[in-house]
Amino acid sequence: MNISGIRLLLCCLTLLQSFVYAQIEVKNKRERLLMDFGWRFSFGHPYQTEKDFHTGTGYFSYLAKAGYGDGAADPAFDDRSWRKLNLPHDWAVEQDFNEKASFSHGFKAIGRNFPDASVGWYRKTFSIPESDLGRKISIEFDGVFRNSAVWINGHYLGTEESGYNSFRYDLTDYLNYGGSNVIAVRADATMEEGWYYEGAGIYRHVWLSKHDPLHVAPNGTFVTTKVAGTSAQVQALARISNESPTGKLFTVVQIITDPEGKQVARGSKEKISLSPFKDLETTISLTVNDAKLWDLENPNLYKLSTTIIEGSTESDGYETPFGIRTIRFDAKEGFFLNGKHVKLKGTNNHQDHAGVGTALPDELQYYRIRKLKEMGANAYRCSHHPPTPELLEACDKLGMLVINENRLMGTNEHMQGDMRRLIMRDRNHPSVIAWSIGNEEWAIENSETGARIAKTMQAYAKSLDSTRAITVGVSGGFQSGISDVIDVMGYNYLGNGDIDAHYKRFPGQPGMGTEEGSTFATRGIYVDDAARQHIAAYDKKPRPSFYSIEEGWNFYASRPYMAGMFIWTGFDYRGEPTPHGWPSVTSYFGMMDLCGFPKDNVFYLKSWWQKQPVLHILPHWNWKGREGEEIDVRIYSNCNEVELFLNKKSLGKKPMKLHSHLQWKVPYAAGKLEAIGYRDGKEILTESRTTSAEASQIKLSAHKNTLQANGEDLAVITVEVGDKNNIPVPTAENEISFSISGPGKIIGVGNGNPSSLERENFVDQIRNVGISGIMEKAIPDVASGQQYLNDHKDSTWKDAFIGRDYKNLAAAYMHRGTFELPPDYEASTVTFFYKSIGTDQHLYINGKEIAKSINDSKEGHVFKLNHAMLRPGVNELTVIAVPLPKKRDWDKVNTDPGTIQILKPADPWKRKLFSGLAQVIVQTSGESGDIKIQASSSGLKTATLTIQARPDETKAGLK
Template identity: 45%
Template sequence: MVSKRLFLSAIITCLSVIAVAQSVRTHINFDTDWKFHRGHAADAARDFNYSLETIFSKSGSAWGTPADPAFDDKNWEDVQLPHDWVVGLPFQYVKNNDIDGHGYKPVGGLFPENSIGWYRKSFEMNRADSGNRFVIQLDGVYRDSKVWINGYYVGGNFSGYNGASYDITDFIRFNKTNVLVVRADASQYEGWFYEGAGIYRHVWLNTINNVHVATEGGVYVHTAAKTVTIETKVVNKNIHPANASVYTVITDRSGKKIAQGKEVPFTLAINESRTVKQELNIPAATLWSLENPYLYRAIVIVKSEGRVADSVQVRFGVRTITVDKDKGLFVNGLPVKVKGVCCHQDHAGVGVALPDQLQYYRIGLLKEMGANAYRTSHNPPTPELLDACDSLGMLVLDEPRLLNSGTEYENQFRQLILRDRNHPSVFMWSIGNEEFATQRTDIGKRIAQNQILLQQELDPSRTSTYAANMGNDFKGVNEVIPVRGFNYNLYGVDGYHKDHPNQPVIGTEVASTVTTRSIYVKDTVRAYVPDYDSTYPSWASTAEQWWQLAAKRDWFMGGFAWTGFDYRGEPTPYNWPNINSHFGIMDMCGFPKNVYYYYQAWWTDKDILHIAPHWNWPGKEGQPVLVWINTNADNVELFLNGKSLGKKDMPRNGHLRWTVNYEPGTLEAVAFKNGKKITSKVETTGKAARIILTPSKTTLSADNEDAVVVNVSAVDAQGREVPDAADLIHFSTEGGAVIIGVGNGDPSSHEPDQCVTGAWQRSLFGGKAQVIIRANNKQGAVSFKAEGNGLQTATLTL
């Protein structure tokens, strides 16, 4: 199946370029028809004798293991990528910091039976394709992967986050079955948060000519004003020298050709590579911005011996990024305060194996909140996340796994830059995060200097920062980093800026309020914290505290709140039964918490008036309830059952509070914003009567990849959403789609996210749940049903 990205870009490209691109290079999705089986990190017999067979002693000698193409895998599980084998494991309590940090999932060194995964895929190659080169591209395998083709070992990748590509040309069998095998070893963690395990990103088979654009960083597109510079690295893998040439065509988003460069000829020796630099002008260029993320296409065409040999398409944006020590960040010459969030890469129901559509869904939720920047903490992101940020208009602070200039990690940083430097959304690089043992030392300074110089060599169009939890401290990394990044310690920013006025400052990690959606009373048994912007760890601050500081200082570039979404693992401030974080502005499903509306009030121009909590408090009649209002109106008057509880002016970048003695009925807020009346209310509801289904979209592509998020809620007999409903809901589908995950945002829920061995179900938490559905390749309607005891069933047709 041709990749969705190639297909979409080909549609909008002029017909002559389409013909060229399709005739010389293919990018085939390899996500379907895999076989999977867990191995064992400590028992060779349960790991298919991997550690006993001498499969590395002779080339192609993979006998007796799953790497052998003749191995019988018919009883293995059928899986489709992306795949995370950890998300389906049960929760298990172990008193261990790494286990709780990873969400109490039994994976890692203490659980050898769950920490090895084997994957096998069989495929055919037509002899008519011989003469080309074939490259397997794995975008991400967690972790420490090894790859074989037809019994031949072709390479491995230590990283669980950087992708890897392998030229398998010499090992291909034409008109016969080929077998691709991947072994993933997740027995050693890389981070201290949920990381999953398996081939959790896409796999591709690329077919290319012997004279081709380099597979790693082969095209570099960067812009200055309306000038587009394209640097193309061409490689000759023929068994003889080649006469080659390169030229570039630029199209607008509709496919219209707007510029074409001159054809540049050159000669390549055997195994020689050469970089060709071209400059093209785009008259009256439409700038890429947060409000209008306009994308052009650069189509690089390589000829060999007078015939088209290769073609690569790159999406890019025309935009400028300027960092000023006194005024902060500028995009296209206009000031932009960074209203950012840090995020890990997992989501409820699917772990780290997110369908592409879910990347767009999550970025869309952040945009709706008012966020304009995303920090990929603390690892290289999946490529489709950056595609979503390019398309929707979201700045990205791109970050490697850790700060280290040794060969392994320097190469990881190099690969990250080469892969991501064409994305207009990437406005700055981070070289690392909170290296406690290193960041204040001379060694840390030297490592940082190496990584900074590498970044400037590979991408001189951007600058870099480092996420330092060091306060007003100029030692080590901070001595050389171009932009000083603050992780918390905001009490030190004024003193630091005064002492080092020529170093720009950004909040690389701020806030860290802990809240539980829909819970307004501290509960140490269930490990819940109130859904107000009031509870935070000792190192952190509330949302209001950091944003008031940032908003008042032009030189403070803004910052990245920890975190946009809850994530599995790193439970704070409680441990078991809590199995995921409370840091999110939204929960793991993307349902907003109360603090969401604080940010939305001050990060957008929308009319925001939000009341917390809900008004269902049976048994608390006459008792005080803290009412918290987030709004960007000028003033607010609060009413309980029609009686005024007083009127208050709204402080800039603040919130309002009332203490109200509870009585059932209606709590209503009436506000005025520039003379315009705004109202909002919460009501005491009846019990849940029927189910409501809200899909993220109503049409799916029958491509085995497309996905839809269906949010589930319950309403009473009057149609009012019941905010404390906890009913168990059962789900089923018919037609061309399958359920791949469920969630509800409850940070202490031990219900399974994946119910593949039985019926799919999930309890409502705070009145909500979520189902993620993935398309298969069947045409026609999809029927989705949600049922609950005593509730009117809901059916959705896609």
């Protein structure tokens, strides 16, 4: 047969195979639904049970017998007065700053000194269709900070101590099919897990997963690739789980589609047998021709589809994005990606952002990674904990290399389990190039104990993923212990030891600077201001044993055997406000501030970390009152030469040294400071700083002007001011107020000022008050109840519901209790969420009727209370009702008449400019239409920005 005949035969076989596959009946398509919408939230308490909704105080606790979740874990608990919100949510960012709060966590008023704001409860009611009976259903949490306990329909599911681990619980047997279900989560952020801001609450996504009992196990695929020429050999491992009571015989089919969605490889394994409640692994080898490699410039992503076919039925389908690429650390030449040498130009980062804390919507992850790439960074170290999956997705799609870091070193079963979950979850991400198993473990770094722990963890990690190197960030001297045994040495700060000497001792060990810099800079500030705790943004040694950004980069750039360096940090973060303390609340280390506005060091790095021409002048040129004084002017550029001008007069041309900068001392005169950059004698760039007049107008600009109307997408809006000639005012500190209309909401504001104590999140303040001191009096009937309204002293009154004889109930009862309102309640909305304590009920507050002849309702009744019937201090509730009976002695009847909610509306959104800038984050509410944001300030021209929200159906969710 000739070549044409062979091709025709292969084509026919492929079509036949596709036809057979098309006849497969899909039994129940796997679903993964976003559970972020429609939650209720309220504060609990770490030790006062009455403030923690009396949870865990029942005769049988939730730990004693199944289904005995009480208090806020009880599905019948009335949460109507709780705050409504969507996830992700960080309640810490909503709190005020307080000097008694934690230095490392940015002085936010949570933690041991603030028990009333350190425990948070979340509840969500959702429906499960009856048709789901027979499927396996799980709830998946990407991360809850921290020490979270979870219940479903009153059944305790478990506790996850770490705030960084992803975890899941099987709900299958606990659900009400064809009815409503209640998930309850208690998070306790009293104790810190790290030494930096960590937020509080369900700050990552929650998912509901549905699939057949015969399915691909969670995180159950592992794709590895070997590249040979233009082809790639793909090993596709799948762990199959049979959670049914009968054995299964099935086929596994795996298909690879390329970045354009075209099928490029297919394989299968047939007649696989699996016993009940057992797992097995199967591996299929697939060849991808003309492979498109994943790299930094072209982050091509393939997709592996794993399908389980039982008879003629598709039981499960599971998709795994992956990339085809090779990685290698070399002890002499550094790091290689796809066989090409790549110098790692990285940053360390924590996970919080201005306004939203740790609760970053997905688009904000992409925004931050793009900002780092614009700076020239090609690598990201997750410091010092497992990241949210969406961060890695952003790195996969945008082309950013990642060191993925374990939270805590240790080799016991618990800690190995944490590391296992991390690696199993993240090992298909092509962006991940190394696993870091620890950071600055000073107690064990230079000891035999540390070496043993590191060797065991390294070997265990490699048993899960042998394709990546293992590293540790070491700072306590590079002498012995962990640094002797680790795959790739991670040097934290060249001032902490002799790196060259360590390399000579271990010439076969690759190395990189896992942390370098820790420099101090305040964006837009060029004179130290001790009173405001602002530090000039000129690059300099922060401390004797630390080095400037320029010094650090020169060190690693000049050593080919060093894979590269990771700067501490890419962005400022809350907490660790070194070298200051209160009132500084964020770090000073970032190349960018907390909003992502660049400090000047960004342009030094951009000059030498990427190839595009760069020319940057610092400082600004607004120095009124300093006329004639010398100003330190610096130029960051990768041009060969730069010439500086002041008001068109040349101040000289200077050559640029590799990995350096240029510097002039310029006597200040208002006007225009201009630089011209040359390459090979040709002018290629100009840059200037112009003295501005007073601010007269506000300017708004968004990082994108069209959003997906899915309740998640967002726009990051830059706020600045200009003078009458539209010249930016770099020293402006005007307070700007914001309003919004249309299908959007503001979710955070910031300005990057490290010592600002302004609020960054404005939410309604809710205070819930119970009815206390309830007494009761038997009366002849409901109709006669009014004559007893003024009866307060009759000796027949007694404690309500206590010792009530349910076999000999009175015809009716009058109940009386009190609640207390604050002096300023008139600025709030007061709502009574009433729970029935009888039938034919008549309600009065302070003797005034609010409801008449209302029925017994499991859903309860809601009454907005007129301020005219209320008073500051003690108020009186009276309920006249026919009593609820008991059919059986052990029946429970409701004895709680409900909750008074005092809701003070959030203050208007506002923020002061800092060094001329502020930021507003606007998120869609889920509907389509025009979102209009207005910014105003006294004496300035108001600005309005319109953003379009367009329909989007790409992510399924439970609302």
